[in-house]
Each structure stands twice: as C-alpha cells, then as structure tokens.
Amino acid sequence: MDFRVSPDQQALQEGIRSFCEGRVSIDHLRELETRDAFDRDLWNELAEMGIFQLRQPEAAGGVGLGTADAVLVFEGLGRALVPGPLVWSHLAAGIIDGAATGGTVVGGLDLIGAGSNPHLVAHWNHLDALLLLRPEGVFRADPKALTAEPVAVPLDPLTPLHHVTDLPGGERLAGPDEARRLWLDGAALVSGQLLGIAEATLTLALDYAKKREQFGRAIGSFQAIKHLLADMFVRQEVARAGAYAGGATLDHPEVGDVERAVSGAKVTSGESALKNAKTCIQVHGGMGYTWEVPAHYYLKRAWVLETIFGTPEEHSSHLADRIATGD
C-alpha cells in the first residue's frame, strides 16, 4: 500500500499541467467562448498526447495506463477547464473507431444516472458520434440523424448544449455490464475534473487574498478570510483522497468495493468543487460576481459535471443502501 502519487504519475501530472498552462489559458478560453467552445486543433493535440487512448492497451496502440492515472490526467484537464466532450471520447476509445486518435469526436448521454432528463447533449455541433449509456447496454447513435434544438444560452459558456427530443434506440455496442463499467469509469474521471476545479478555485482565491488590500492590509491576513481558505484546502484534500481512491479501486477491485469507492469519489469531489468555486467568488468580493474574473467559469463547469454519471443525491442514496445491506 503506497497511496502517494508515484514519480511516474507526477511526471504525467506535470506534462498535463504544462501543456494546459501553455495552450489552454483563461484568455484562450475567453476566445473560445466566441467560437462555440470548440478548438479542433486543441482536440487533435490532446489526442496526440494520448488523452483519449490513455487506458487502451499498448498492443492496440494505446498508452496502457490505469484508471488512477487517468483520474490524474482529468484532474489536470478539469483544473484548466479544458472544454469539449473529453470524458465521452475517452470512454469511447476502443469502442468507436477513431475516438482514440481524435479523428472521431464522440459525445454522449448518460441515461443511467438520475440527471439524464432533459436530454441535453454537450458540444453537439462538433460531434461525429453519440454514445448512449443505458442500464441495458451501450449504444451508438448518429447525431446528424437526430433533431436537436440548441439551448439558447447555456449556463456554462464553454459547454454549449442541444436538447434532443427524439432519442433513437441506436446501434447496440455492448451489454449492461459494460454500460455499468463505462458509467463508473465516467464517474471516476469526472471526479478527477471536479477535484481539478476544487484546486484551481483555491489557487485563484489564495492569489487574490494575498494581493488584495483593504483596511491597509492584505485581506488574507484576516482570520475571517483565512478560515474560508483553510476550509477550501481541507475540501480539496478530501476530494483528492476520494477521487484517487475511486481510480485506484477501479484498477484493483480487490482492495475494496468499486461501486462504493466511485460513489464516494463523485460525492466528495462534487461537493468540494461546488463549495470551493462558490467560496472563490465570495473571497473575490464584488469582482467575483463579474464575468471578467474567471471564478464563475469554474462554478458553472462544476454544475455541468455534477449532473452526469450520477448526481450526489443518487450516489449518496446508493452508499446508504450498501451500508444497510452490509456490503
């Protein structure tokens, strides 16, 4: 048992971090707001880095890494608010041709989780294929063949949405076990993204609290502010523990209970992301309420991520049922 991030994993994290800092700055995100939140070149670069084929076996041209590694990668992508159907295309690698290499942009709909209604599909305009996760199996649909109404003003300016009203059955790709596995994988990866948001919002709030002066000194010297930031740190570390345990348990199910670990990851990381993003706005005071300060992007993305692969209520109830039955 060594639950530290290994040196190899640190290198992986560092690679993602430096790529995102150079390529997906807040300024670039602001620019993408005006370009339907999708950057095809960025998508290809992410594919070249192996984001989508991260967990595909090396024999199949993949990177051959585990789910814990993938959680670290998605933590970095979440921290940088990288837009696009990242998790769906990653899940589709090995199932839908071209997803792994980025040639086919795959979006999806989670019809297992409680948050599936209404059927809102993200990044519709850029999708080549749609992955549908249902309790009874994994299905593929052609987005071009469906009718979908664009949502006039999406909450997250970097997650444009379409409302699908005539959802087709689609082509069946796999059965219920595979659907459940993909759903759990998806929840674990989204937990990584949510952890990244918890981290990014702490960093943003901390930088501001050190710089911003009122009453003649940095607001970060006041205990009222300090304790908000200390609580953000605790929530970040709770989310880290939860999200990493989700990934590590999926890699080695013998260490515990996969469903319990993944539900725990989604609950803790979701709460941390939302609370930290809101606290980040609060620490920024009035400026935090402006579009100009990026705090709102994190909160809006966290709200998007909360609704897929199981809501917190659903995962909490699931955990409660498992305690009651002694699982």
Add this chain to the structure above:
Amino acid sequence: MDLRYSESDEKFRVELRSWLAEAVPSHGDAPPRHDWLARREYDAGWQRKLFEAGYAGLHWPKEYGGRDALPTEQLVYYEEIARAHAPYVGINFVGLLHGGPTLIVEGTPEQRKRHVPHILKGEQIWCQGFSEPEAGSDLASLRTRAERDGDHYVVSGHKIWTSFAQVADYCELLVRTDPDARKHKGISWLIMPMDLPGIEIRPLQTIAGEGEFSELFLEEVRIPIENRVGEENDGWRVTNVTLRFERGTAFVSEMYQLQEHLAEIVKVAARVTRHDASAWDDAALRKEVGHLQADLDALWSMVKISVSEASDSGVPDMGRSAAVKLFYTELAQRIADVAMRVLGRAGLSRSDVAELPSERFLAKVLMSLNLTIAAGTSQIQRNILSERILGLPRER
C-alpha cells in the same frame, strides 16, 4: 497510487485477526466509565496481553520493546482492532502516544530504562500536565513555576484538562523555568511522580458528566532535576515532538471506529419507528448517511495518503495532519447529530431505553464536542493551515 496491502501486511493482518478473535472475548466487557480502579485494571490488563502477544508499541523502535512496525502495518492494526471491537488504548493513551515516544526521542538512557518498558507493559500510567486555565490554545503562555533548590525543582501552579490523573503514576509536566525569557524559551519538560507531596487532584465535571479530566493544583512540589527531559528551557521543542505526533496519528483508531459507529446508527434507524415506517425509510436520512459514508471513506483514504507520506520521513505532513484532524473532528460531530436524530426522544436518556443503545450513543455524542477543542481547536488548525501551508500573512 496503489491501495493494495503487501503480502507481509496481509500476513500480519491474518495473524492479528486470529489472535484478536480469541483475546477480545476472553478479556470481558469494559467496566463503567466512572470506576477508575476497574478501568485501570481493565486497560492495563489489555495492554499486558498486547505486550505478551508482541503487539504493544507497534510504532515503537524494537530496542525499546516495540515492534518497529511499518506504517502500513499500523494501519492494518487499527483496522483490525476496530473490526474486532477490541478495548481502546484508554488510560494508556498518554504513556503510549505521548510520554513514551517523547522519552524515546529526548530522554536520557536512565529515564528510558525507568519508564519505557513499564509503559509498554501497562505497568505505568501517565497523565498530561500541559494546559493551564490561562494557557489553552496559547499553550506557551503557561505560568506553572519551577525554581531550582539544590538538586530539585520546586514547582507551584495550576494545570487543567489532565486526563487519567486519578490513576496515573507519572505526569508529563510543562513548567516555566525562566520567567524572564520569551514565552517559548523559558519552558522545561519534567517527569512528575504523582505520589509526591503537594499534588492535589480535583476531578472536573464535564458536559459528559464523568470525571474524564481533572485539575491539578501543585504547591511546592519537589521534583528531582534528573527528571527533566531535554535541556532546561528547551521544553517547548521537546513538547512539539509529541504535539506533532498527536495531531498526526493519535486519532487513527477512533477514525476507523466511526465506520463501525455509522453502520450501527443505520441498524438502529431500521428499528426505530416513525409513524408507520422506520426512520431508515426516510430518504433524506439515507442521503445524509450516504454522504457521511462518502466523507468517512475519503477520510480513511486521506489517512492512507498521510501514512504513505510518513513512510519515508517518519513524520506526517503538517498540512495533511491538520486537514485530517479538522475534517475528522467535524465529521464525528455531524455523525453525532445523526445519531441524536435517529434516537429521537430515546436520546433524552443517557441510559438505554426502549432497547435502544442510548448509553453508548450519548457518550459518543457528548464526547464528540470535545474533539474540535482538544489537541488544537478547529480554529487553531485553520490558522496553522492558512499561515503555514497556504502562506497567508499573520493577522498581527
């Protein structure tokens, strides 16, 4: 990032589990909390059994009779102890988790010989004389005075929050040896035998009722100078050896026990009726319990990260220790809130009523209020985190 225990850890688990399966039932039930003599006998007897089986001082070096266990083996130990509902470390807490480790690091060979093996066997009970009425969170402002007189210190002062004073043989005592030095500089760490003249013990009634803590009134107590641990006026540094330890690992077994407690609350909720359904049929309660379970699991994973980090340095990371302490103690209180709601009016009784475990639940509920105060209040933990880990400026 691997949660798999090694083969040798698992072997350790199997051996420990089979020993506990026999040892725990044969040790009998814990005596009532107010019966101190019986508690001493019970806890010391359990410590003796641990010693004879080779499980005492798991984290202590071998040369002092410990097992020198890997941090991962210690985690396995805490998991199995909780699982087997084995006796808690109890009155041996201060000796095993504070006094002993401090003597091992800072004591003279003579001091170690006189105390360390006896602590390990449950033959010496220790208590702690750190806090004072005017020195709580600001511990370094303590005033208990020690003046040299020949080969003795003459000590007078007033200590508070001393656990197990009624049954302790020795006290780890912080005194001021230089009243003119800056507050952190004039403190010394003494071993005070509890049978010396001039020590008065007054049990303190807490909101939990029992005399868990006492006040110590010291009037010209003569303590041999050879009982000083570390240099004169270097006691603050010596103290921090133990405080760091306390915040790092001392609560690990209680954290794991919370898992068992939450599962028990769920069982009780299924038996308690509300109108024509059970309390457990309430979806809101189930969601809240599920959320607590997620947090408890994350807490245990945090402990695993902390233990992994300590496997190189031997000392847990300060930021993570403070985060663990803060999160654990507030989580324990949230669980206590749920226990209270599940008991309903049965929670108005401190003894079992209507076949519900009010006595044990209420003991936990009331004691949970102490957790966010003892060993550094939650507010102090937040100051530590924000100043030392996040690098925010001090308020003054």
